[in-house]
Every structure is written in structure tokens, then in C-alpha cells.
Amino acid sequence: MKTDVFASRHIGIREEDLQRMLETVAVENLEQLIYETIPSEIRLKKPLELAAPMSEHEFLGHIEELSKKNKVFKSYIGLGYHESLTPSVIKRNILENPGWYTAYTPYQAEIAQGRLEALLNFQTVVTDLTGMELANASLLDESTAAAEAMTMLYDVRPRDQKKNEVLKFFVSEEVLPQTLSLLQTRSTPLGIELVIGNHEEFQFGNDFFGALLQYPGKHGQVNDYRQFVARAKENNITVAVSADILSLVLLTPPGEFGVDVVVGTTQRFGIPLGYGGPHAAFFATKEAYKRNIPGRIIGVTKDTDGKPAMRMALQTREQHIKRDKATSNICTAQVLLAVMAGMYAVFHGPKGLKYIADKVHYSATTLADALEKLGLYQTNSSYFDTITVKTDANKVKAIAEQHEINFLYIDKETVSIAVNEATSIDNLNTIVSVFAKALEKESIQIKELGTTSAILDSVQRTATYMENKVFNSYHSETELMRYIKKLERKDLALNHSMISLGSCTMKLNAASEMLPLSHSNWGNIHPFVPIDQAEGYQIMLKELAKDLTTITGFADTSLQPNSGAQGEYAGLMVIRAYHESRGDMNRNICIIPASAHGTNPASAVMAGMKVVVTKTDDKGNIDVADLEEKVQQHSENLAALMVTYPSTHGVFESSIKHITKLIHDHGGQVYMDGANMNAQVGLTHPGNIGADVCHLNLHKTFAIPHGGGGPGVGPICVASQLVPFLPTNPLVETGGKKGITAISAAPWGSALACLISYGYIKMLGEFGLRRSTEIAILNANYIKHRLDGKYNVLYTGEKGRAAHEMIIDCRPFKEHGIEVTDIAKRLMDYGFHAPTVSFPVAGTMMIEPTESESLAELDRFCDAMISIREEIDSARQDEPNNVLKNAPHTMDMVTNDSWDFPYSREKAAFPLSYVRENKFWPSVRRVDDAYGDRNLICTCAPIEAYAEA
Known part of the structure; x- marks a missing residue:
């Protein structure tokens, strides 16, 4: 094996295994298999023109050299993006940890309780800080979330507005420019007319269904929107607010204004800027809209034993299930980033967030005071972290760039400065010196932060937040590290076993590909x-x-x-x-x-x-x-x-x-x-x-x-x-x-x-990419042949081949009283995540092994599926107390003094010998979705619940 060829590390099948697999699928070579799988008329006639492949060592050197071409200035541009400090304990144990980043969407709740708890924390932070009743488990970015808010409010407008075709939506001129652009994209095909203007001058009328405000505004002004929202309600107009989540630690939550939706980004909760993403947006609303909210909601329910468990609530929450009746197509959240942001809140707690928010605000007021002493006029009457200064912008820009600083230049005579968590007193002094040079004056030295607030009394926060136990328990690195590990152990990810989800392609995420993200x-x-x-x-x-x-x-x-x-x-x-x-x-x-x-x-x-x-x-x-x-x-x-x-x-x-x-x-x-x-x-x-x-x-x-x-x-x-x-x-x-x-x-x-x-x-490179595709097709067909006679494959090509995935039919097992869900849950006892269940055909499983899996892992999976088929054959429709219906089996079940099942503990927990070597224990029994939907709880339990317990 060539140890410097990345393809040999990415692709799981060894050359010595290849012949055995080809014999199993009854072909002489890979070319024959591909010929029998892909129509010849669409095959490429020549290789793709791509650069020669790099070794991992060469790539890491290349990416390091490439990174040096980026100029990392101190950016005070704002506009929804701020430098943030990622706690090292979160960076090392979540961002850089395959136990978190290789996990799949938590459709199989019993083996995703750690992720689900982390997302419940995220939802709780969002609802607490926004003052809303319900939040989802993240969206793609702030602007997308604002567009989703507009379309949701459009969809839920009253019947008389729909009848009269009320299609106007007011957008404050304070809204971020990228958000306005996205609103224009989303509104045009729906026939929504955007009206952009000053919220104080807006003429309320019966031809508007909704409005969007920015809090604070794009250049930092903090407005008191109470009167606007009250007048909107009088005119039957719903209101969405795009808010800075860190500012909400100090500002009145928009929920107290009576708004309908609050959106924003959690990027400044410990997530790198990353030239724009990825970042987890948030979407919070009223419980009345729980069936209309886009994206996913994590809810609390109970398992078969009545113990608390979490799962994705309200299966209609992913609106694309409604197909052409949908108002949103969202099916991806930003889970990894939401987990990091939620854990940032757990690590700092309410007191830590208050300290950070105060520091940011006092940095802004201290800076404003120093610049005013230089004779500059600061225009924001109330602000959190962003000030605007009247001066010669071109002159300031030239000097700022010499000092490796970026400001936002609104026009030729207005400069905006958005400070952040990473802004130090030294940074403030450098900023002041830039303006002093532009004015040709001696700079003013800041020695410590002042404590003067520039937030209007009417919009200062009085409500408490984050009183749950989880936000008041893990403030040392040791404690947080163990909490993160505790949650990680509850989740089955690719670092444990193959995840053969059809249409999802859960392949290797190589360490060398991931390392640059931390730079x-x-x-x-x-x-x-x-x-x-x-x-x-x-x-x-x-x-x-x-x-x-x-x-x-x-x-x-x-x-x-x-x-x-x-x-x-x-x-x-x-x-x-x-x-x-x-x-x-x-x-x-x-x-x-x-x-x-x-x-x-x-x-x-x-x-x-x-x-x-x-x-x-x-x-x-x-x-x-x-x-x-x-x-x-x-x-x-x-x-x-x-x-x-x-x-x-x-x-x-x-x-x-x-x-x-x-x-x-x-x-x-x-x-x-x-x-x-x-x-x-x-x-x-x-x-x-x-x-x-x-x-x-x-x-x-x-x-x-x-x-x-x-x-x-x-x-x-x-x-x-x-x-x-x-x-x-x-x-x-x-x-x-x-x-x-x-x-x-x-x-x-x-x-x-x-x-x-x-x-x-x-x-x-070209060869490695092509070989990856060939092996993905081989692996799928290998599984197809190994399961032949045990499960029926629904569809194949004209020569009987599968592509990179296949659908097995589990509907015939209903005569044994077994549903496809029972097979999915039983696979957990064998240490596997289930393939895609009931898509695109109800009662089926879609299996996709990818090219990254070894022959040994493919065989383990096939052995598990064949063993489960034997269990199905032994099941009786009139006897639901069987190993499949009771799956998954938890450690608590197997070690309990009471065992009321007609099969052994060994059969329940260790159905095949390989399971003993690397046992994964689901942390809860089968969850009760119906109970959770009837009793919707989407935030952490209040601290009183722990005291009562």
C-alpha cells in the first residue's frame, strides 16, 4: 500500500478484499460492474481534468501557505458578524471531535440523546433571551431566518387578509443589507410587496400583513419599538424582529413587546467568523405557530418505561413534508454550530454572559467618550456595541488599513465601529489613535473601561434568564469537559460504526480535511x-x-x-x-x-x-x-x-x-x-x-x-x-x-x-474520486448480494444492479407483527444506526454504505441484518413481547433485578459475538412521539424542577 496516497486512506476496501467482493457480486472486475450499472451512453469518454492528487502531508502544507495569504485584520464592521472567542474546551471537545461532527440528524432519538439535550439547551437559551415561548433547533443564517419569518407570517395571516390579497410587508430601513436582499429574493415569487422605510414614519394601514424590525439597527441604534408594535397589533399586522442575541442580555426581550417572531444569529456565542459561515441562526415565536415554524424543534417526551427522553417534536415541523403545500423547504439545521453556541451559554452561564455583554457595551461607551473628547460627533442616541462617528471617512480608512483595522464606512463622512468580545483596551487605544491621526491631534489614552450605560432606560432588560440548572453548573473546564463527554457517550456517530443511510452518504470526514477549520x-x-x-x-x-x-x-x-x-x-x-x-x-x-x-x-x-x-x-x-x-x-x-x-x-x-x-x-x-x-x-x-x-x-x-x-x-x-x-x-x-x-x-x-x-x-484527484464512486457502487451491490434471499430489493437497473444505494422491502414482515421501525430500533442493539426508514417508500429501508467502509464493517452490518431476519421469522403476531418490539435494550434493562422477557439478557444485549467487543448502549428505551406531541415541552426544566426532585 502506498502510504502517501490519500485515496488508500479514504477508501475502506483493501485491494486484497476486492477479488472476494467481485466474486460475490458475480463480475470479473470493477469495469464490468460499472458497465452493468450505468448506461453506457452517459459514461464519460475521458478522465476529468483535475490537478494531480496531493498527499495529506502536502495538502496540509499547501493549506497552511494558502492561509498566510489571508490578512487577518481587526474587523469592527459589524452588520451581524462579530469576532467571538471560542472557549478551548468547546473547540477541542466539540468542533474537533468526530463524536460530535460525524453524527447524523437525530431521527433515531434513542441513540441521539446527547445531541438532543445539547439542542434543547440551545432552544432554552434562545427562548429565555428573546422572551418568546418557542424556538427551533437553529436555521441556516440570520437573513434566511428573517426571510422564513416573513413567509411564515404571510402563511398565517388571517382569512380576511388572504381573501383581500393583503400582500404588503414593511421592512425597516434599519434592517441589515444582506437580509433585505434575501427578503427581495423570497418575496418576489410569492407576490409579496416589500415597503422599506422609517418605522417612526410608517403609515399603518389594512393593506399590510407584517413587518420586520432590526434590534439594534444595522448601524447600532437601539430603538424602543413598543409603540410601533402596539400600533401594528391595532392594525392586525404581525411583527418580526431580527435581534442581536448578545445584546438581549442587556436589552428588553422583544417578546415583552408582544412581537410574533424573533430571529438572529448565534455566531457571537463562540463561533468563528469563517468568512461568513457556517453559523447557527435562531428562530423564536409564539406557541400558537408551533405547526408553522420552519425547521426542527426538539421536545421532551418519555420512553417505554416512562423515563424522560427527547426527540424531534411535531413531525410536521419540517414543512417540506407538506410538499407543494409547504411555505418552507428547510430540512437542514446548523446543529454542530447550535451545539457549540448552546455550550458557550452553558460554560459562561447567565453571570458570565452578563459580564461579556457588559464588557462589550462598556467598551463601546468608553470608545465613544474618548472619540468625543477628540471632538468627534457620535450619532447613536442609544446603542449596545456599535457607534457611528462623523468624520472624514476616506482619511480614516487609509490610516485604519495601515494599522490592520476594518471599520464600516457608511458614506464619505460617517464611520461605524462595532466592538466585540475580543476587543481589548489596547485595541480601543489603537482605534482612538487612528482617529487622532486623521484629525492630526494627539491621541487620548484609555486606561480602564468606564461603566456608563448608553442604553435607554425604557429598553433595559429587567427579566431574568437562564435559571435552569444546566446553565448554573458547568463553569470550570473540568466540569464542562465531563458534561460534553457525558452527552457524547449517548450518541452513535461514525466514530463508532457505519451509518448506512440512503441518500445521505455518511462517508469518512478525514482529519486532514477538518484540521484547517481550527486555524x-x-x-x-x-x-x-x-x-x-x-x-x-x-x-x-x-x-x-x-x-x-x-x-x-x-x-x-x-x-x-x-x-x-x-x-x-x-x-x-x-x-x-x-x-x-x-x-x-x-x-x-x-x-x-x-x-x-x-x-x-x-x-x-x-x-x-x-x-x-x-x-x-x-x-x-x-x-x-x-x-x-x-x-x-x-x-x-x-x-x-x-x-x-x-x-x-x-x-x-x-x-x-x-x-x-x-x-x-x-x-x-x-x-x-x-x-x-x-x-x-x-x-x-x-x-x-x-x-x-x-x-x-x-x-x-x-x-x-x-x-x-x-x-x-x-x-x-x-x-x-x-x-x-x-x-x-x-x-x-x-x-x-x-x-x-x-x-x-x-x-x-x-x-x-x-x-x-x-x-x-x-x-x-481524478483517480481517487472515480475509484470512490466505483467502490461506493461495489459496496452497495455487495450488501445487496449478501442480503439476497433474506430481504427483497425493490428496484434495480436493467441488468439487476443497484446504484450506490438500494431499497429493501420490510412490508412483508407485517405478517409476523413486525414493522420497519422495529428493525430500525433492533439495529441499535447490534451497534448500528438504522438506514433511511420509509423513504421514498413507506415500510422500506434505503441502504447506502459509501466507499469509506471496510469489508469487515460491511460484513458486520450484513450479519446483523441476517440475524434480525432470523429474529423476525421467530416472531409471532399474537405475541408482541419479543426482542424486536422491545428494542432497543438499555443497560438499565439488562442489569435490572427484574427481567420479564421471554428471551435471555444475552440475546437482548449481545445478539452476535462482535457486539461484545464494542458495545453501544442506547441511553433510553423506545421514545413515545405521540405523548411528546400532546404535551409539548421544548425547553429545559426550570431549576425548581430539580429542587422538587
Whole structure:
């Protein structure tokens, strides 16, 4: 084995295992398997033109040199982004810990109790600080959250407003520019009219359904919005507030104003700037809107024994389940970042947060006082961390950049300065000296922070917050380290065993890909710095975009979308803009197969399109005859077809080129969902099948870890005719010449996370990428053959092959009284996370092993599934007290003095010999979803509950 070849470390199958696997799937070589799996007419004729692969050592040296091209200035730009201090105990034990970053979304609650508790902490912090009743478990970024607030309030507007088509939404001129851009993107297809103005001069009327305010405003002014909100309520107008979460430690919570939604970002709770992301946004609202809130909510319920347990509450909370009736397509949270932000609050506690907020505020007031002594006029009458100063901005800018400082230059005579947690007295003195030089005056020396408040009495916080035990217990590093470890032990992640979730591609997230994320030269760059200060980032992002463009066979790429669903929406909005540029305003029909993921129809509706569903045939393919009929019927108005390839059923449809030509012949564009791209890379690509745009899940195919449910990155790659319409940003030049307005807050989305995919491609190179795809297909077919005769595979290609994943049918087991959920829960006793359950077909499992797993791990999984099949055969429908129905089995059950089950403790806990070597114990028994939904509790228990206990 070549020890300096990264592919040999990333790919789990050893060369000596390959022949045995090929014999098992009955082929002579890999080429034969690929020939029998992928239609020859779409196979690539030559290798992808990518740079030669780097070794891990070479890559780490390269990325270090690249990081030095970034100029890490002290940035006081603000606009929703602030330097923050990540406690080392959180950085080492969460951000850098595969036990946290390789976990999957907590759909299987029994093996995700640690993550769920951490997210419950996050929700509690948000509800406490905002003064709202309910919060979700994070959203993509502040601007996206604000757009979600607008669309939710639009959706819940009263019947008379819907009847009278009340479509106006007021946006305060104080709102962040990137948020305004995103509101423009989201409002246009829905027909919502944005009215931007001064909240004090706003004329309330019955033609508005909602309003959005910024608290504090974009340049720091803290307004008292009580009167505005009261008048809005009188006029039946709902109100959302975009708030700075750290400021809420000192400011009156918006919930006390009576607002309907509060959104924002938790970036300044210990999350690196990362040139724009990833960061966890928050969304808090009233309990009355619990069925309308976008994203996920974590709730408290009980398990089979009546003990407290947590799970994702209200299964309708992911609105894409409503498909074309949805008002949101959100299906990704920012779990890893939300966990970090929540743990930041746990570590500091209410007293620590108060200290930090006071320090930030007093830094601002002390700075303002020093600048006023220099003769400068500070314009904000009430502020938290940001001051605005009247002076010669150009002169200040020249001197500031010499001192490696960035301010926000509002106009030629106004400079904004946003201080932060990392701002020291030395930093303040440097700032003052810059302005003194600009004025040609002697500087004033600050020796200590003052204690004068610049917050209006009417908006000072009086409400208590974070009184729960968890926020008042873990303030030493030892205590927090052990608390984090306690939660980690409750979660099954990739560092324990294979997670074979179909459509989710849970592959290795290599350490060498992850290491750069901890480097300050990558972490401490504000997204709105001048381009020349981010040269390292620009080289990396452009090179990544170029490689993704090559891999997909397209013309250009936008890295802006922060999730796969956001990529879907971006792709459809680009298609919409393309049609409109040609005068085809009528093209609004989007054809979507019945098997598509629920985000597809949700995204289409959000893009202002009407969804027409086309059938799938008995083999799981698109019903071409039905498609032809629908295309003919809607030819004049056809905008797009959304297709997943290989299909959601794990099959390479041989008719794909006929399908894409059919759409083009009728004036439409083809959108390819990139969820299954791991079966294409190096062997075929979207350009080759005739698609016009696809999104890529970098958190699937390109190795960004799932992080327990996020971050995700979903860039779009487009054909040449769509390049001019790629998304832009209001503050930094990016996107196409006729680009649509912003899709996410930052110009390049989650730029910091893009380092991972950059490393993945650079270290694998063309051969490694292609071999990864080949082995992913081999591994899936190996499992298919090993399970043959035990489970029926629903769909295969024309030559009987699966793609990189397959669907096994568990519906026949109902005659034994066994449901697919019972199999999922029993797998936990064998040390495995269940494959994807009941998607895209109810009562099935979709299995995707990826290329990173070893033959030994594949065999362990197959042995577990075969053993479970034997247990199913032994089960009786009239006797539900069996090993499957009682799964999972906890340590508490197995060690309890009482054992009332008709099978042994050994069979319950150690069903196969390998389990003894590496036993994972679920921390709770099967959770009761129905009880939790009837008794919705989405925050931590108050401290009184612990006292009573």
C-alpha cells in the first residue's frame, strides 16, 4: 500500500478484499460492474481534468501557505458578524471531535440523546433571551431566518387578509443589507410587496400583513419599538424582529413587546467568523405557530418505561413534508454550530454572559467618550456595541488599513465601529489613535473601561434568564469537559460504526480535511472585508468552484447556498430569471416525479412555480409515457423538470437522455437534484445526461460532516446559459452579471466549511474520486448480494444492479407483527444506526454504505441484518413481547433485578459475538412521539424542577 496516497486512506476496501467482493457480486472486475450499472451512453469518454492528487502531508502544507495569504485584520464592521472567542474546551471537545461532527440528524432519538439535550439547551437559551415561548433547533443564517419569518407570517395571516390579497410587508430601513436582499429574493415569487422605510414614519394601514424590525439597527441604534408594535397589533399586522442575541442580555426581550417572531444569529456565542459561515441562526415565536415554524424543534417526551427522553417534536415541523403545500423547504439545521453556541451559554452561564455583554457595551461607551473628547460627533442616541462617528471617512480608512483595522464606512463622512468580545483596551487605544491621526491631534489614552450605560432606560432588560440548572453548573473546564463527554457517550456517530443511510452518504470526514477549520487565519475573517484581505479564501473558493464545475460538466458554480434545499431553491430561481430574461414570464410549470424528496416541490412553490407530479413505474423509474403527456399538456408554460439521478430508488434510469431532450424540446430547463452525486463522480455527470443546473450536497458527496444535522453546503453548478443569473450579494461583488438577489447572507455562504471539500478533491484527484464512486457502487451491490434471499430489493437497473444505494422491502414482515421501525430500533442493539426508514417508500429501508467502509464493517452490518431476519421469522403476531418490539435494550434493562422477557439478557444485549467487543448502549428505551406531541415541552426544566426532585 502506498502510504502517501490519500485515496488508500479514504477508501475502506483493501485491494486484497476486492477479488472476494467481485466474486460475490458475480463480475470479473470493477469495469464490468460499472458497465452493468450505468448506461453506457452517459459514461464519460475521458478522465476529468483535475490537478494531480496531493498527499495529506502536502495538502496540509499547501493549506497552511494558502492561509498566510489571508490578512487577518481587526474587523469592527459589524452588520451581524462579530469576532467571538471560542472557549478551548468547546473547540477541542466539540468542533474537533468526530463524536460530535460525524453524527447524523437525530431521527433515531434513542441513540441521539446527547445531541438532543445539547439542542434543547440551545432552544432554552434562545427562548429565555428573546422572551418568546418557542424556538427551533437553529436555521441556516440570520437573513434566511428573517426571510422564513416573513413567509411564515404571510402563511398565517388571517382569512380576511388572504381573501383581500393583503400582500404588503414593511421592512425597516434599519434592517441589515444582506437580509433585505434575501427578503427581495423570497418575496418576489410569492407576490409579496416589500415597503422599506422609517418605522417612526410608517403609515399603518389594512393593506399590510407584517413587518420586520432590526434590534439594534444595522448601524447600532437601539430603538424602543413598543409603540410601533402596539400600533401594528391595532392594525392586525404581525411583527418580526431580527435581534442581536448578545445584546438581549442587556436589552428588553422583544417578546415583552408582544412581537410574533424573533430571529438572529448565534455566531457571537463562540463561533468563528469563517468568512461568513457556517453559523447557527435562531428562530423564536409564539406557541400558537408551533405547526408553522420552519425547521426542527426538539421536545421532551418519555420512553417505554416512562423515563424522560427527547426527540424531534411535531413531525410536521419540517414543512417540506407538506410538499407543494409547504411555505418552507428547510430540512437542514446548523446543529454542530447550535451545539457549540448552546455550550458557550452553558460554560459562561447567565453571570458570565452578563459580564461579556457588559464588557462589550462598556467598551463601546468608553470608545465613544474618548472619540468625543477628540471632538468627534457620535450619532447613536442609544446603542449596545456599535457607534457611528462623523468624520472624514476616506482619511480614516487609509490610516485604519495601515494599522490592520476594518471599520464600516457608511458614506464619505460617517464611520461605524462595532466592538466585540475580543476587543481589548489596547485595541480601543489603537482605534482612538487612528482617529487622532486623521484629525492630526494627539491621541487620548484609555486606561480602564468606564461603566456608563448608553442604553435607554425604557429598553433595559429587567427579566431574568437562564435559571435552569444546566446553565448554573458547568463553569470550570473540568466540569464542562465531563458534561460534553457525558452527552457524547449517548450518541452513535461514525466514530463508532457505519451509518448506512440512503441518500445521505455518511462517508469518512478525514482529519486532514477538518484540521484547517481550527486555524485562526481561516476562522477570523469577516465576510465583508475587502477582497484583497481574503486572498487565500478567494484562491480556495475559486479553485473549488472550478473543480466542481469540471466534475459536473457545467460552465460555472455558485458556492452561496447553505444547504441542499437552499441549492434547490437557488437553482430554480436562476431558471426563473433565465426564462424572464427571454420574455417567457408565463413559464411557471415545474414537473416533479412522485418519488422526489419533499424539498423538491416545496422549493418549486417557493420559486413561484406550479407543481405537476409525474408518475413512477413499477421499476421505480419515471413513467416516460406519463411524462410525455404532461410535457405536451404544459408545453407553452413549462419551466423545468426536477429529477434526481440516479433516481431516489437507487437506479440509473436508461431513458434519462430522452427525458432531458424532451424537456428541452418544449422550452424547459432540467434541474438535477445532486443528492445521489456520489454514484456519478468520475463516471458520468449532470452535463452529460443533459441537465442545465444541479445542486451538490457538499455534506454528502464531498465529505463535509453532517454535524448531527448540519452544517450543510449546497452549491449550484449551471450550464452556460444560466451563468449570468447566479446569485449576488449587496455588499461584495459575486455572482452573474444579471444575477438574482441573495440566496444566503454571506457572499460565499459557509466559506469555512468549503475548506473540507476543497481538501477532499485535492487529495483524491481524478483517480481517487472515480475509484470512490466505483467502490461506493461495489459496496452497495455487495450488501445487496449478501442480503439476497433474506430481504427483497425493490428496484434495480436493467441488468439487476443497484446504484450506490438500494431499497429493501420490510412490508412483508407485517405478517409476523413486525414493522420497519422495529428493525430500525433492533439495529441499535447490534451497534448500528438504522438506514433511511420509509423513504421514498413507506415500510422500506434505503441502504447506502459509501466507499469509506471496510469489508469487515460491511460484513458486520450484513450479519446483523441476517440475524434480525432470523429474529423476525421467530416472531409471532399474537405475541408482541419479543426482542424486536422491545428494542432497543438499555443497560438499565439488562442489569435490572427484574427481567420479564421471554428471551435471555444475552440475546437482548449481545445478539452476535462482535457486539461484545464494542458495545453501544442506547441511553433510553423506545421514545413515545405521540405523548411528546400532546404535551409539548421544548425547553429545559426550570431549576425548581430539580429542587422538587
